[in-house]
Amino acid sequence: MSGQKRRAFRSVQEAREKLSYKSAGKPEFDYELLMMFVRNELSAAITTPLLAVVVAVGAMFWSSPRQLLLWLCCIFVTKGILVGICRQFSKEPREGVNVASWRAKITAAEFLYGVTWASVVFVNPLTEDVAGYTFIFAAVLVVISMRMLFASTVMPIVYAGTLPMTAAIVIRFALLNDPFYWAMAMMAVAVHLYFIWLMNGFNATVVSMLEFRAEKDALIGELEQSKSISDEARLRAEEANLAKSRFLATMSHELRTPLNAILGFSEIMRDEAFGPHTNPTYKEYANDIHESGQHLLTLIDEILDISRIEAGRYELHEAPISLTDIAEECHRLMRVRADNKGLTIKQTFEEDLPNVWADERAMRQICLNLLSNAIKFTPSKGAVTLKVARTSAGGVALTVKDTGPGIPDDEIPRVLRSFGQGSLAHQTAEGGTGLGLPITKGLIELHGGTFEIKSKLRYGTEVTVSLPPSRVMEALPRLAEPGEEEPEQTSKTQALWEKRAS
Incomplete structure (x- = not known):
């Protein structure tokens, strides 16, 4: 099994293992969800500390600067611990990661960071001014919303980081023994519950996104695996077919x-x-x-x-030949057979047709195959038309048309395959090998020509083989006579014919 196939199989297996879990917690996506939190935390490693500096500066108007400075130092330390653990986790290779252990470490660091933020609520105020408590209340709610947004992919981290802050607000305001602060404490609880509800919905959306991605990966992996298997089977079939053809050709x-x-x-x-x-x-x-x-x-x-x-071992022995002469010769050979069936062969040959550069035996075989098929499948008192004429592109075409039963459109590809025969042919004509048309098509394509078949049920079949303009003799300049000055391009023409003859 190649490396590409092994990788495709491994990706399919991993994606299926993920999709096979049905637990509510979606443990198959724990690593991805935890890594999302880590990336969020590392990308905003400076944002929350800067917010802490702003809060400390603003709170100095109502609280002790020494206590705020101590609190700020604790924020930096706990934030550094959290960022350090997250950085270590991001460097660990996925294969050896114990997700549960790392999640516990990060949750503990987040809890410590949340407790540190919650402690700002208990800094002793210099005055009992309502503005100071309102400022602290608003600042802590902003931090709660930020931490929930960062940790929304892992709900245990959300609870560990934000519950201490909400609990601190409720306890602090409850101790003030003032209905206004009690209302603010209830508002903090309500806001916290609302945020939790929002984050649960966001978390479910993220998990669904990961599920869809896993399904997509599984589908892509299966497609790659199927394509690899199909390519391998096709190569084997082609090799077997080529071996068969080579064997028969050497026999x-x-x-x-x-x-x-x-x-x-x-x-x-x-x-x-x-x-x-x-x-x-x-x-x-x-x-x-x-x-x-x-x-x-x-x-x-x-x-x-x-x-x-x-x-690819059929060798063409090319020379200047007259397609009209070959058609007339084939007509004479097949006339007795046509007369025995009561058929009429009509000839339509364009006058003054130039010679073509082709293999005489191959062109004779093409004409005989087409005439033989037409006579074989045309009923008594029918007609076969043999035509040789120029094409609109400047080449020369041989056409054989009959008034036989015709071929259904869906069976034309079958009759062009080796040993293929149409259903009507079995019912209305003599037996055969089904090789006439494939040989004809192969021989004309070896000459660089085209093969075209048109058929209509109960009206007959028309087959046209065309040689390209490059094989028409008059399409090339005349060679110089002895003693004459060579016309332009004569040397190139001679070289072309020599190349074809070799």
Whole structure:
């Protein structure tokens, strides 16, 4: 298993483990929630101490400066302890972290920090002025709201840091024995409860966000894992297919040699080269053997051709050829077969077509395959049209059209695959290997051409193979005659033809 697949599997496993927990406290997200608090605390390490300085300076108008200075020093010390613990936690590798232990340490440090803030309420005032108590009340509520916001991802830290401050306000104002301060104490409790309610909702939102992120990570991991498995399976299938094609391509001699012997001996026996048979049935058997051998040789040739094409081992022997002459030759070869079925083959050849640079055997095989398919699938009294003409792009195209049953649109990809046949072909025509169209498509693509098939049910099929303009002979400059000065670009043309011929 590759490193990428192992990482994908590990991420999927971790995400599934997180999502498998169903406890109310969501322990699977404890580390993330605690890390959020730590990051908040470290990013605002100076903000709260600066607020403490502001409170101390403001409270000097009503309280003892010496006590406030002592209180301020305690704030700095406890804040330093909290920040130090948070910094240590952020440096720990996640794999070895004991979340419960670190949460207890941070909660204790936060409690100490909250108690220190709560002590400002008990600083002895120089006067019993209402403004002083109101100032302290407002300052402590601001700190409570800030600490709740910072610690909202871990509710135990919220309680540890803010309950001492609210309790200090309630106790201090209750001791003043004044209904006004009692009302302020009740207001502090109500505000604290409201903040707790808000923070619980915020905490639930954060946990839901982490759940969605875990689900997303699990989905991405599964997609990566599935893609990796799919890629590996595809590579194996391609390697197996290539191995099969290479094997068949190298079996040409081993398959043809015994079959040629069978064909030769059966032909001698059929023609009675060494004298007549005493029993006429032997001659019939010899003829059946020869015909079956010819059919088998055709099948072997088709299988070997498609195997060479798929393995990339089909070699083109290119030369200037006339596509019209090849079409006429194929027409003559297939005419008897068409006449036996009562079919008409119509020829439409454009005049003065230039030669093309192609493999003569391959182009003949393309034309024969298309004509053979058209005759095979066209019912009696039907028509087959054979056309050779220029294309709009400047190339040359060969088109074969029939009036057969046609091919459904959803079956066209199937008939273009090796050994693929349409459903209507099984019902209305002779059997076959299903290699004619794949071989035709492969051969024309080796020439850099295009293959196009159009079909309509009950109206017939039209197949067009086109050679690109670069293979049309007249598209290149004329070579210089002996004694003539070479026209422009002649040397480049010769080099191009030499490259193609090699």
